[in-house]
Amino acid sequence: MPASASKTDQELVQESLADRHAFAALVAKYEAPLRRYVKRLGVNSPEDADDILQEAFIKAYVNLNDYDPSLPFGAWMYRITHNETISHFRKQRVRPRVVETEEDLVIFENIVDTTDIPAEIDRGILKAAVHKALAGIAEQYRSVLVLRFLEEKSYDEIAEILQIPTGTVATYISRGKRELKDTLKKFTGADV
Amino acid sequence: MENFSEHIVKEIAERGATPKPRWHFLLKRSVFWTLAGLSIVIGGIAVSVAIYVFIDNDSLATFQNSAPQEALRNLAQSIPYIWLFVLGLFTVSTYLGFRRTRKGYRYATVLVVVVAVVLSLVFGLTLDRLDFGQSVHKYLLSHTGVYDILIHSSEDEGDFEGSH
Numbered sequence: 443m444p445a446s447a448s449k450t451d452q453e454l455v456q457e458s459l460a461d462r463h464a465f466a467a468l469v470a471k472y473e474a475p476l477r478r479y480v481k482r483l484g485v486n487s488p489e490d491a492d493d494i495l496q497e498a499f500i501k502a503y504v505n506l507n508d509y510d511p512s513l514p515f516g517a518w519m520y521r522i523t524h525n526e527t528i529s530h531f532r533k534q535r536v537r538p539r540v541v542e543t544e545e546d547l548v549i550f551e552n553i554v555d556t557t558d559i560p561a562e563i564d565r566g567i568l569k570a571a572v573h574k575a576l577a578g579i580a581e582q583y584r585s586v587l588v589l590r591f592l593e594e595k596s597y598d599e600i601a602e603i604l605q606i607p608t609g610t611v612a613t614y615i616s617r618g619k620r621e622l623k624d625t626l627k628k629f630t631g632a633d634v
Numbered sequence: 635m636e637n638f639s640e641h642i643v644k645e646i647a648e649r650g651a652t653p654k655p656r657w658h659f660l661l662k663r664s665v666f667w668t669l670a671g672l673s674i675v676i677g678g679i680a681v682s683v684a685i686y687v688f689i690d691n692d693s694l695a696t697f698q699n700s701a702p703q704e705a706l707r708n709l710a711q712s713i714p715y716i717w718l719f720v721l722g723l724f725t726v727s728t729y730l731g732f733r734r735t736r737k738g739y740r741y742a743t744v745l746v747v748v749v750a751v752v753l754s755l756v757f758g759l760t761l762d763r764l765d766f767g768q769s770v771h772k773y774l775l776s777h778t779g780v781y782d783i784l785i786h787s788s789e790d791e792g793d794f795e796g797s798h
């Protein structure tokens with residue numbers, strides 16, 4: 443087990459400020475969840491995901507002294523990566539294309555638990571519909587739904603990542619679920 | 635084959651990237667706090683002048699003796715819109731400055747705007763008691779031509795604000 447594994451993020455940040463090689467431990471720790479997050483936001487190309495992550499980590503390194511140690515380092519990294527991803531979509535002028543995997547259904551199943559959407563619709567139809575619906579809803583709603591139901595972040599963490607008040611997070615989740623439900627209704631033709 | 639974390643460290647070295655110093659961020663945050671604070675002060679000055687301009691005119695004195703329609707028209711003409719506009723402008727500026735501070739995002743827009751207006755009102759009322767609004771108003775009247783035009787833009791429509 444590497445020595446860095448027993449250190450806290452805050453300790454690793456302090457070490458990275460003195461020696462850039464220590465930053466590798468933070469990159470190794472957060473690369474996988476952030477890569478998954480970028481993909482869930484709609485970045486399909488692995489090369490694009492690499493570029494986004496590279497820029498996000500370098501930006502984090504340059505701004506290490508701006509990190510507030512009272513908050514989780516992960517949330518700070520998610521924020522930087524989120525901004526970098528949104529900036530990527532704007533630069534490329536492309537709409538996000540949500541990857542069609544079993545993961546798509548997770549968001550639906552998690553939402554089903556908190557709404558009155560019946561879950562007995564054919565899974566094949568549902569999968570395609572969730573895929574289209576997620577890509578079709580407004581960016582801020584997609585972000586909160588992904589963070590809440592796929593990344594399983596708390597309201598406070600989402601607020602920190604998106605830099606919005608916690609009350610707004612709750613509003614976006616509620617509206618996002620409604621928008622997703624309405625969009626699903628269009629795609630499945632069923633009364634979801 | 636080099637892994638991703640090694641690649642990032644190598645890329646940092648190749649670009650010659652170094653962490654920005656702590657004072658850079660302290661200065662940045664100070665700028666936004668100063669902007670927010672200064673905006674409340676200017677908003678307060680706007681309130682104090684607005685109170686002075688609103689109270690110091692004939693239409694209020696003759697309000698009770700006028701016909702209701704005329705009284706309302708005179709009242710509407712007595713409102714120093716330019717100063718209310720300045721208050722609005724600097725309330726927005728307070729919000730923008732505060733929103734960029736480290737924890738500014740946590741507070742709802744409505745709450746920040748209401749608190750900024752209340753602080754400007756409290757500060758403005760204090761300045762009014764010290765006759766600061768009157769001093770600013772008279773100073774601007776005697777030193778700038780454009781203020782006279784702005785503050786008396788509706789004068790030709792009625793009797794508005796006699797004292798200079």
